[in-house]
Amino acid sequence: MKSIRIGAGAGYAGDRIEPAVELMEKGNIDYIVFECLAERTIAIAQQEKMKDPTKGYNGLLPERMRRILKLTKEKNIKVITNMGAANTKAAVEVTKNIAKELGITGLKIAGILGDDIYDSIDKYKDNEILELGCKLKDLDGEILSSNVYLGAESIVEALENGADIIITGRVADPALFMAPIIYEFKWSLEDKFKMGQAVLAGHLLECAGQVTGGYYADPGYKDVENLHLLGFPIVEIDETGEFIVTKVKGSGGKVSSATCKEQMLYEIHDPSAYFTPDIVADFSKVTFEDIEDDVVKVTGASSKHQPETLKVSIGYKDCFIGEGEISYGGTNAINRAKLAADIVEKRLKLIGANIEEYRVDYIGYNSLYKDSISSPIKPESFSEIRLRISGRTKERKDAVLIGNEVEALYTNGPAGGGGATKAVSEVISICSIFIPRDAVDVRVIYEEV
Amino acid sequence: MKLKEIAHSRTGDKGDISNISLIVYDMKDYELIKEKVTAEKVKEYFKEICHGEVKRYEIDSIGVLNFVLDKALGGGVTRSLALDKHGKSLSSALLEMEI
Incomplete structure (x- = not known):
């Protein structure tokens, strides 16, 4: 029976690189996917691109490509990544140049364009903003980026056209992993169970180490060995849709039913309706079975229909x-x-600081859970406590006053205050609108070395 | 008994919504948490943090409850004034709950 092995090479923009190299060297994988684009990352990348049109892709892309391109060729592993961020074209160009520099030939590099609809966002000024309940034209703040969450379709097209490396901007995270599965097994939206399994495979893999024991350990309760050598996950899926989750033998971490359950629920609301651009998945009847150490069999996911609209993330x-x-x-x-x-x-009142929302935390006591949850857990007395004061303001000048007043406690405040720090940050927020599926014009570009 | 003795948990974030899973180590404890850890109880427990509705989803096949807390992340991950803007540590708070 035909099966393929897909590895996750990164779970966030700045993730470790060695586990990806380990997967390519020892994981016997056919595909590796680097998921590097959190919600807000693209708005920040867009600002970089505005300053320098050759930038705006993932900052670690050159280093990652330098470490993996040779292995890609030697082991015939295809690479899929959203490291294009706000500038997929430039990312393709940089990757091509690194391949040339390393003397690698016979690689086809594809770039998926079309997620960036910044230039035409005015068309949607009457669309309602999901998070704020107002129309887009009433948004209070300059728009920096507008990107559609694309599905797997254009990545599948690039694979059909023989691409070895596929670079994208905004694509739904699971779709990066679903694309090779759909391409290899020719599944369609009618294959309800198989497509559900494909979404689940992608969802379990998308945060890389979070399913192999990362973000899981709690000494004495949930022990995990060698987290400093954490191995990244591999899914081996066959043509029936059944798959296992595993990792490279001898790597650190742990794959078990419990690690898979935690990750399956990560960022999920209704488990029977998990929305992706390709299909709405149903995880409500999933089962996990530990078949040997670090090997978990996954069955029972399904899917429903394809959503009629696509989500646009606006920074x-x-x-x-x-x-x-x-x-x-x-x-x-x-x-x-x-x-x-x-x-x-x-x-702050006396000097007339204009603050919209104000917050006082005592780090070590209530900064995470506030009082009603923290009080029953707290010790008799604190050996130390860190005061944190923060506030949200419309203007930078008001934000500056907060840190200044805390710093002034050195000479003007209570006895023995130490280690004062202050900071001001500009907040780039994200909101979403929905647009018709057919309004998006996706294009695939190719470069060869 | 604290939930931590029989269950584990992970938190996820989307905008101003936090989801907190509650996963039993042993399926024999699933009916107990299903009975004791209601959406209302979780809403009351997080009253200083969650300013919206709490919904509970059950996944019987693997012994998991998933709590979805609306308006629980200080206005959303990007603009929250909290130290833990993602609310990632809320999982450990839920496990402190006495049942």
Whole structure:
């Protein structure tokens, strides 16, 4: 029976590179997928591209390509990645030049274009923003980027045309993994169970180490060995749609039913309706079976229909956040921190800082869970406490005042405050609209070396 | 008993929505968490953090409850003032719940 093996080479933009190399050298894989594009990353990449039209792709792309291109050729492993970010064209060009530099020939590099609809976003000014409940034309803040979440289709097309390396911008994460499965087994939307399994395979792989024991360990409760050598996952899927999740033998980490369950629910709302651009998947009857150490068999996913619309992710200039921190130690530390917070609050009012939302945290006590959950867990007294004050403002000048007032506690505040830090950041937020599927014009470009 | 003794958890984020899974180590405890850890109880537990609705989804085949908390991430991951903007540590908070 025909089966293929797909590895996950990255789960976020800055992920480790060695596990990807290990997968290519020892994983006996046919495809490797690098998922490197979080929601907001593309808006930041778009700003880089505006400053320099040759930039705007993933910053680690050159290093990753230098490390893997030779292996791609030697082991005949196809590479799929969204490292194109806001500038897929430039990413294709850079990859081609690195291949040339390394003396590698006989590689076809494809770029998927069309996710970027920034130039035509005005067409959708009357569309409703999902998160804000207002129309796009009423969005308060300059739009920086607009990218459609594409599905697997154009990647499948590139594979059919013999591409060895496929670089994309915004594509739904699972689709990066579904594309080679759909291409190899020629599945269609009518294959409800198989397509559901393909989405699940992609979803389990998309965060790389998060299914092989990364983000899982809790000593004494859930032990995982050699996390510093964490191996990235492999899915081996056959033509029936059944698949196993595993990793390279001898690598660190762990694959078990439990690691798979945690990852399956990661960023999932209704498990019977998980939306991807290609199909709505149903994970509500999935089963995991530990068939040997680090090998889990996965069955039971299904799927429904194809969504009629595609989601567009819009990055915009939203606001500023100003923050300051300072630490207090020893007996009565918490009360000195509280006095400090009181001083800063009064000072900010006195100097007329214009702050939309204000927050006081005591790191070490309630910064993660606030009071009602934190209080029953807290010790009798704190050996140290770190005060953090933050605020959201419309103008940078108001955000600056917050950190300044915290810093001024050094000479003007309670006894023994130390390690003050301050920061101001411009906030680029993300919101979404939906547009008709046929409004998107996807194009595949090719370069050969 | 704390949930941590019988279950594990992971949190995910989408905009201002946090989802927190609750996964039993042993299927024999699934009916217990299904009975005790209701959406209402979770809403009350996270009252200072979650300012919207809490929905609960059940996946009987693997012994998992999935809680979806609306308006729980301080206005969304990008603009939240929280130290943990993604709410990634909320999984550990749920496991502190006494049943």
